[in-house]
Amino acid sequence: MSLFQDMATNLETLSGELYKCFLQTLQMLGVSSIFFFILGMFFGMVLVVTKQGGIMQNLIVYRILDKAIDVIRSIPFIILMVLLIPVSRAVVGTAIGVTGAYVALICGTVPFFARQVETAVSDTDHGLIEASAAMGFSPMEIIFKVYLRESVPSIARVTMITLVNLVGLTAMAGAIGAGGLGDFAIRYGYQMHKTDMTVLTVLIILVIVSVIQAVGNIVINKTTH
Amino acid sequence: MIQLEQVSKTFAQGKLAIHAVSDVTLQIGKGEIFGIIGFSGAGKSTLVRCINLLERPTGGKVIVDGVDLTAITEKQLREERKKIGMIFQHFNLMRSRTVYQNIAFPLQKSKLSKSEKDAKIMSLLDLVGLSDKKDAYPSQLSGGQKQRVAIARALANDPKVLLCDEATSALDPQTTQSILALLKQVNETLGITIVLITHEMAVVKDICNRVAIMENGYVVESGESVSVFARPQQKVTKDFMDSASNIQKIYEMLESGHELAQVKEGEMMVLLTYSGVNAGKPLISYLAEELHVQANIIFGNIEYLKDKPLGKLVVTLSGEPEQMKKAIAYMETQVQMEVLKQ
Numbered sequence A: 001m002s003l004f005q006d007m008a009t010n011l012e013t014l015s016g017e018l019y020k021c022f023l024q025t026l027q028m029l030g031v032s033s034i035f036f037f038i039l040g041m042f043f044g045m046v047l048v049v050t051k052q053g054g055i056m057q058n059l060i061v062y063r064i065l066d067k068a069i070d071v072i073r074s075i076p077f078i079i080l081m082v083l084l085i086p087v088s089r090a091v092v093g094t095a096i097g098v099t100g101a102y103v104a105l106i107c108g109t110v111p112f113f114a115r116q117v118e119t120a121v122s123d124t125d126h127g128l129i130e131a132s133a134a135m136g137f138s139p140m141e142i143i144f145k146v147y148l149r150e151s152v153p154s155i156a157r158v159t160m161i162t163l164v165n166l167v168g169l170t171a172m173a174g175a176i177g178a179g180g181l182g183d184f185a186i187r188y189g190y191q192m193h194k195t196d197m198t199v200l201t202v203l204i205i206l207v208i209v210s211v212i213q214a215v216g217n218i219v220i221n222k223t224t225h
Numbered sequence B: 001m002i003q004l005e006q007v008s009k010t011f012a013q014g015k016l017a018i019h020a021v022s023d024v025t026l027q028i029g030k031g032e033i034f035g036i037i038g039f040s041g042a043g044k045s046t047l048v049r050c051i052n053l054l055e056r057p058t059g060g061k062v063i064v065d066g067v068d069l070t071a072i073t074e075k076q077l078r079e080e081r082k083k084i085g086m087i088f089q090h091f092n093l094m095r096s097r098t099v100y101q102n103i104a105f106p107l108q109k110s111k112l113s114k115s116e117k118d119a120k121i122m123s124l125l126d127l128v129g130l131s132d133k134k135d136a137y138p139s140q141l142s143g144g145q146k147q148r149v150a151i152a153r154a155l156a157n158d159p160k161v162l163l164c165d166e167a168t169s170a171l172d173p174q175t176t177q178s179i180l181a182l183l184k185q186v187n188e189t190l191g192i193t194i195v196l197i198t199h200e201m202a203v204v205k206d207i208c209n210r211v212a213i214m215e216n217g218y219v220v221e222s223g224e225s226v227s228v229f230a231r232p233q234q235k236v237t238k239d240f241m242d243s244a245s246n247i248q249k250i251y252e253m254l255e256s257g258h259e260l261a262q263v264k265e266g267e268m269m270v271l272l273t274y275s276g277v278n279a280g281k282p283l284i285s286y287l288a289e290e291l292h293v294q295a296n297i298i299f300g301n302i303e304y305l306k307d308k309p310l311g312k313l314v315v316t317l318s319g320e321p322e323q324m325k326k327a328i329a330y331m332e333t334q335v336q337m338e339v340l341k342q
Helices: A002-050 A060-075 A077-083 A087-092 A096-122 A128-134 A138-150 A152-175 A180-192 A195-223 B044-051 B074-081 B097-107 B115-127 B145-154 B171-190 B202-208 B225-230 B234-242 B249-256 B276-280 B281-292 B319-334
Strands: B002-013 B015-030 B033-037 B060-062 B084-087 B161-165 B193-198 B208-215 B218-224 B268-275 B293-306 B308-318 B334-339
Touching: A002 A096, A002 A138, A002 A152, A002 A180, A002 A195, A002 B145, A060 A096, A077 A087, A077 A096, A077 A152, A087 B033, A128 A138, A128 B084, A138 A152, A152 A195, A152 B281, A180 A195, A195 B308, B002 B044, B015 B044, B015 B060, B015 B208, B015 B218, B033 B044, B033 B202, B044 B060, B044 B097, B044 B161, B044 B193, B084 B145, B097 B115, B097 B145, B115 B145, B145 B171, B161 B171, B171 B193, B171 B202, B171 B293, B202 B225, B202 B234, B202 B293, B208 B234, B218 B225, B218 B234, B225 B234, B225 B268, B225 B293, B225 B308, B225 B319, B234 B249, B249 B268, B249 B293, B249 B308, B249 B334, B268 B319, B281 B293, B281 B319, B319 B334
Parallel strands: B033 B193, B033 B208, B084 B161, B161 B193
Antiparallel strands: B002 B015, B002 B060, B208 B218, B268 B308, B268 B334, B293 B308
């Protein structure tokens, strides 16, 4: 029971700080997810339509994008963050704090998500694409009305996976000064030996992940026929 | 309605060139049901895709309803494609949309008002007999029902031509019959020209006015169904005919020397093919009564091609040599005769 007693004592002084870090995490998640979703969908779709046999086949575009994604994905996130410090300064004006983490978080998730979207959308039956082309739909119409519409359940699934990954990345970003729950756990749990605070952080992150998964599952169930 | 002029399609596979369709010239008239048959890999799927340019031919012209589809822009082609409906072996319905929404899908591009579209969809549902399934999803339908939805969808833009790519190949024989009956009804009531490709003889037999037989990318034979099948000129056509009956069995028995396929000294085994009007003539009784030649029937089959009978009979003839000659001479004037064994 001593863990909970510690927790009660520590929370008296730290609850304000914890709440602030919780909001920072949500802020990082929210802003980064908007960007990774839009950019990842775009690049994922470009991969699908430009590949060999795609409806807008363009092998040069495909190969460049394909390689770029592989390269960025192979860089460990913690190193990517350091590498992107100058980029972050140029784009958002700072490399620290919540704002300073956005560039790294987005770069860390977009290639992963784009690849996931590519796989999810490629599962669309080629016959549907052929049938739509036979009905006189243009490639752009096919992208929006067939590919994306038919892939809603699988896109929901991969979005959920990427969001859960992003939660992990925000915690890691905390390690180099981005704030958030990861930062909180390191400062109080690790450096000040308040294990109860580490446990509490884990519990909060668990709740965030559960909420993401629950919402994802609802979307999948509603859209799968 | 459809004119194919020396259409060719070559695929490059590495350094190899695959000639899927070679130099095909066909004329398909308005309101016809035209069958293109061939075994797997004969090039018929590619040929039918050349009609709406899902596969752009590497040579030749495709003229549908007076427009040369190979000569127009992508945008114009998309307009022309609305006049060409298509159905597929695997139906290709959208899982995320209901039956109603699937049929509404091609109408998104039409200029009809919302209520006109609704009326159109309901009448199509009625035509294919699925009014009660309008809010079902494709996963809740049987294969035959899915193909009915696909037909309704293909008809939504009032096409002049309906292309059927192995439309019944994934269905059981009974469902195949009902889909063929529906296609025939569509052809007769709406006057839509139907091009149907298949590897099933039963499909062609029932509804096609004219047929083309494909092999290795070439159309090897074409014409009125009844005349093509009554007097097949090519081996592949004969193979098709045989695939629809168990006459294959006779050939196998002949080859293996089965006891039923033995002929005695002076006897003769012949294959008689009748068609059209003379299919009903009392040939066998004439042989027996007038020429005293006995005919022992070992195989018999009558197919109906668009209501015209086509009979095949394998008989063993026995009698005096003199009478046998007369019998053969007589039969040659009446039916097609092929000596199998003597």
